[in-house]
Amino acid sequence: MLCNKIPMIKLIDFWAPWCGPCKMMNPIIDELEKEFEGKVEFEKVNVDENPQMAAQFGVMSIPTFVVLKDDQEVGRKIGVTSKADLASLLKN
Known part of the structure; x- marks a missing residue:
């Protein structure tokens, strides 16, 4: 019997309270x-x-957004970015 495993996608938002962006x-x-x-x-x-x-995760600047699929990094954005850019990372 085959089990169709849905890939787990996670977005990690690296931030700090003093960071304006x-x-x-x-x-x-x-x-x-x-x-x-x-x-x-x-x-x-x-x-x-x-x-x-x-x-x-090798974060040198914040904000940094790391996208993981099944615990493997599949995308990254650094700095202020658009909602559309982040959404496209999550859809791929």
Whole structure:
């Protein structure tokens, strides 16, 4: 019997509370969370509180958005970006 496994997609948002561009992206991330509810898992990682995770992903600037499919990186955007650009990463 074959099991059709749906790939798990996750967007990790690396940010910090003092980062102005990160704050600008918050409403866009909130909108994407609603649009992709049940299809994409969203995780916010504060780089000040989790420097080891930021280092693990090679994050040098924030905001950085990393898209994982089945725990493998399939896309990345650094800096302020459009909702459409992030959505296209999540759809591919």
